[in-house]
Amino acid sequence: MSMVPSSIGPYRIIEGLGSGANGEVYLAEDTRLGRKVAVKTLSALDSKELTEAKRWVLREARAAARLNHPNIASVYDVLESPEGAHIVMEYVCGETLAQRLRDGPLPPAQVLEIAVQLADALAEAHSLGVVHRDLKPGNVIITPKGSVKVLDFGLAQVRAVEPGSTPVRSSRDFTLDGRQIGTPPYMPPEHLMGDPVDVRGDIYSLGVMLFELLTGHRPFQGPDAMALTMAILTQPTPRAGSGNAAVPPALDAIVFRAMSRLPQDRYASAAEMADDLRRATAGPAPSPVVSGRDAVLHAPTVSRDGRRPLPVGRRRRVFSIAGLIVLVGLGVYSAVARGRPPASSASATGPPVVAVLPLATVAGDTQGESLATGIADSLISSLTRVRGLTVISRQATLTYRDRKQDPAAIARELGVTVMVDGALQRSGDRVRVTLSILRPGSKIVSWSNSYDGSLTDLLKLQTEVGEAVVDAFSLALTSEDHQRLQQPPTRNIDALADYSQARTFLDRPDVKDNLDHSIALFLDAVAKDPRFVAAHAGLGAAYWRRYLATHDIVWSDKARDAISEALRLDPSNAAARSSFAVILSDTGRKTEAIEELRKAIAAQPSADEAHQMLGRLLFEAGDQEEGLAELRKAISLRPQYWSHHHNLGMALYKAGRFQEALLPFRRATELQPDQAWSYQMLGTTYHALGQPEQAVSNYLRAIQLGHSKAYSNLGTLYFEQSRFGEAAHAFEEALKIDPRSPVAHRNLGDVYAHLGQQVKARKYYEMAAQLTSDQLKINPRDARTLAMLAVYEAKIGNRRAAGQHISEALAVSPTSGEVLYRKAIVVALAGDGDAAVAALEAALERGYSASFASKDEDLALIRSRPEYRRIMAAAR
Template sequence: GLKALASESQASLAGQTIGAYRIERLLGRGGMGEVYLAEDLRLERPVALKFLARRLAADSWARRRLIREAQAVARLDHPNICAVFGLEEADEHSFIVMQYVEGETLAVRLRQRPPVPAQALRFAEQIVRAIAEAHAHGLIHRDIKPQNVIVSDNEQLKVLDFGLAKSVEQTRDLAAGDVANQISQNGLVIGTIGYMSPEQLRAERLDFRSDVFSLGTLLYELFAGENPFARASGAETISAILTVQPPPLRNLASGVSTGLERLIHKCLEKDRTARFHSATELLYELSLLEQKNTPRWQPRRYLNQAAFLAFLALMALPAFVYFRSPSSPQPLATNVSSLSPAAMHTLAVLPIAIERAGENVGQEVEYLAHGLTESLIGKLSALPDLQVKAFTSVAGYKDKPLVPQTIGQELNVDTLLLGKLLWRRTGWALQTELVSVKDGTRIWSTERALQLDQVLDLQDDIAKSVIANLRLRTEGESNLLAHRGTTNPQAFRQYMLGRYYWRNRTDKNIHDAIHHFTKAIEIDPLYAQAHAGLADSYVLLSTVSFGKTPTEEAMSKAIAAAKDALSLNDNLPEAHTALGVVNLRYDWEWQQAEKEFQRAIALKPDYAPAHYWYSSLLIILGRRDEAIAESELAKKLDPFSAPSVMNVCRTLSLSRQYDRAIACYDKLLQEKPDYDHAKYLRGLVYQRSERTEEALAIFQTLYQKNPALAGAALGYAYGKQGKMKEARQVLTEMEALSKRRYIPPQEFAIIYIGLGDHDNAFRYLDQAYQEHFPTLAYIAIDPIFANLRADARYTTLVARLKLPSPAA
């Protein structure tokens, strides 16, 4: 069931058979169309069918938006969300196939049998979990109200109509006292007046905080029995939402704690910056409230045991007890004669190897080895008397011959922790050993069967063994447990998968990473590291390398995910870095970006991404020497990463050290000959250093392979060489390409700069400014813009970006 969105009469479809569905009766009617109860003749189950209105059936825009929204909703697999099974077309009808939910709406329940406080709290948790799931996927509901919540007979709640209302109604006007109680923004039906946020009513751009306000209104009504803003007419209701503070909840609802009252009133703040940033943050506060009221309460994980067992079978990791096979190495006596209890030790956890004779190892085991390595590094890094090398510093030793003393000297550590996944007759086992670099002796070793549902405990046991054998001080188990992030092995598995794909990121893999981080959050909404992983992923989505997501969409999702992470754990360097990247690449808040990067570095000095992005900020601000030093440090911390090496080359180039930059790119391309982005950037250095023919040759070759990457540079190069016909041909081809995919306006500006057409150049640069296109921030330091500096419009643009004046 979906409730109708507006009113429109059309002939009933009841009694007809459309495709594989026999229509039984009308459930609701609206401006988008009608919703019917039907029987799925193939699967013999009841379903709800939502038909596109006949007047929109031929509207390609409406159909495209409907398809896009249905696809988004179909990804929301959650017990408190009404599922979308598919989008179909049959007999000239377009319709969504949805789960049919037996029950009554929450609106009916509130009128007829209002819940007692404990019951209302259970209802509230289910609703907030559903909206948190949508926010984790980047969806804003926009129409949260009791009529869109179904209460089943067993009191399981289902939230309906995710994201559909905003996409289907193109024209509608708001009138005071509108009996349909609807409102439109830019032609889109987006919600019901009594539950709208102030910014919805003002037709402003919406984000997750709009849903938080609507949730607050619904929760207030859930406990008090009345909507705090409902008035006799639509106009009065709008006025109340915009100007009137709701009465204290406890004045109307007995049994409500002061903590719950504070939480709901925070949702109802008129200023969105004072509200919870998303439903995930609200869910976290709600969970703390329940923990305080009922100490034994734990957040539900909705762990599906059958699915978990199926996963174990897939992984060839059958449940078994810990064992020690005859061929396994026995624990050795601790060799700590040279280790003093108070010594500060240095350790490198090398990438866990995989050994299975005669067979290739699948990705499922690869991610496990990768995830265990990174997780152990994170856990051991929390110990006060142990300096642990970052994952980026050791990643290049994967699958290389292990000569402990040589590797230890290269990494400048005194101890190595080695691991290997071995296939035994009964399944996978993890073999670990602690080795002294000084003389190569084995300090400790063990082999444990790898039982996936106990992998978190296994990591703790390994960490405790390292502590014991190196005689380290520790605050007890609290330090180790705090760095788990989650107590749910399924959530941990999804997180490890997310990190695996993020580390090996491509256009496809970055979206796979988002999928797995999102699944981890679905299982454990309070998993701060998973929210941080989501933020790490979203900040990359607006780049050409990782897809075509509009900058605003990618960055708004990154902000939400990072703030959710920090609301759960303010000490995550990943989340602070992600916020810094948003400030750097989207908000252009330079001081705030520097604050976030410095905070991340203070929390984890060897966190390479923080140094990488900080170097970008420093070069944008013209602090060249600092930028070079920071880029070199990022490379030192992540020596096996091509982007880290390329960042040094780019920083040298933007610092006008062209010979060093070219040598840097040459060395990188010797190791990575197919790295097109490095070739492109080397071409820019040639262009800047007057090696124009070499630059032109690079851009011509790349343009044939990837016009979106090289088109602007090629058009500019042609223009600067006086080849105006060729430059205009590239411009024409890029304009044609922009009709098929997104091409940033700055790319066209660069071609116009080459052509000497400054009016058109500034026209497109202004568009880039309006879009907050990230690389516009380089306008004060990139020589490609040098010819514009004498124009007053250039000075104005630099000032609008709050950048320092260009250096000579």
């Protein structure tokens, strides 16, 4: 504490009481009224900050002075002096809750008394638009008479902050030296992530305080600020009753709800919380309703196609013996038509984008499940043949087999405007298919019908169902369209049965022996009907799955041959061509893949996923403008699909067009807010733009959603700020989640190298190189992976191998800014400053981030060179 002044205005200083985040507190006497007061004085600031600081504190303190409540320490006065700004507050005798906690937890009955008073104090402040933002045991005093007084409302937030409003975050969310207002153990998750805070932030802080009073310890702990933040954002919210069996269930439930991770799951107001606390004080009462969403935050489960399903309730498929009851998740949906087509198929927001969900079947009916698979597959095939519709691939809808999401959630995740849902019931050799067309945006079932047939008539039934659903879209079909719809996939009923069962097995390749069964059944199907195009394509998909599992090139050759046969039989089959393009691309034959995708689009111009893949491949091949055009075409065909926006953002990011990349990444997070990857890239883009606050906020959001790579980026940001302990913690967390991540190993190596632990650093660099070499066995022509391997080899001193691999990377992608930047690192680590400067200049010209480069310790060799300063200045 600095030297104590003798007086401040009319207040005679008696002694110093302590220091706070923004200044020092003194006990003083008001010489006019003869009473003791507490005077808070701002810390010394430079002249540039002082004027704004005075305005800020005086404005906030004057607003807080409106508070008049027995449980709030009053603000009496605000004044200015040559030394700065001062807030004069009520002086409260007593003991802080922090001091009281030194003796351990308090009795639950006493905690209840304290809790009611605190909730009342917050309710009063919130009713006047004042949010405390730093509620903690050290800011609450218990007077000798047992009353509670909340201190330090003088630096609170004064805004319209009702739940559901959109408070705007400003520089006032930080202390005068740039630190965030608040004390991390008591700060709500949204505050830690840099999001706006409303009254529910104080409710969270109160919940944490009550938990600590009841148990004697805080709910979340960590050895440093980084670990504590991660614990608050990712660990399950604990129950106070688990740490203290004496806590009454009603009080336990109140505290748990107040500490909910999501603001909407907490009490909407402190007054509501106070009411529940009073009921708990009065005696046993029904526990408050507590959302289960915050009880456990699991890492997201990754589905078979790599997407993360939403964490929502499970819906069962129920069928009665007498007949079929179709539960298609309609909820508030109302059937407005039966057997009649809707008035219009076009969505008001864009072209019709259709998803056919897997048909529901009776649990345990394996034959029925196979039939349902075949009918859904045939239906997708029929819709795909119709121009004017964008139809989602069958693989993309497999996640929704068990109807774990409601229709609106499914539509949002897939980016569709229309869904075909339904069920199949089998009784003996009779089959009933019930279908509905749902429009999630309007919450209407716009069409529904049932179709009956026999197993021997299955081909006819499939054709009938396909034509009916196509008719339901009220599209003008040509005679050629009608002719295509009349063509069944096969006329051999046994081949169709084999195919349907094979598809069912292929849907679950994770189950032991399913892949073997699938391959065998597809082979049976093509043997029974050699012209069965879908069976050849399915066989190719099964072979490719086997290749991905074994990396045995024999299976990739078989996959290519099977799909080639499908295309020989039906050159216009866009789905088969797209599958063929995936195989070609993943085995390094990018040029051929591009050609196949062009043919697929010619056959089916509305194939949005083909446009997206073509755009990515063209961009990687150096044709950036055409690549971007294809990516934008994919968005125009399926504007509500987050992945298309994300891929456009990725291309713009790789081109160094960071400001432009922000918009598609933001749009992706709006369309799919529970999807972590776009938050990760939004943070990375802000990082590249030199905006660390926004970068950290988005990295933390991605981590909260379960994205391990965000730990690496967060660690990199801390490393750049010389916060090596926090950087190491972040990198170690990344490695725990993904032990085979080369980047996480390299990052830890960099930390230990900087700390002078060279042996430990080398171990991590060598592991990074080994893991990257393993990745190249799958695609030896991946330029980015080759370039990263070169960097790792350079770090362990293997200059020859590093030079060879960076040359191979440049041969594949000679204009890639990222690859050129890796070359700059490789040659800099080898001691060739001239080559490093030249490579860096080329990388920056092709869009690599100057912000990233300016902080990279691997370029230390050239940082003092005039040429380095020149090209960095030009890049900025």
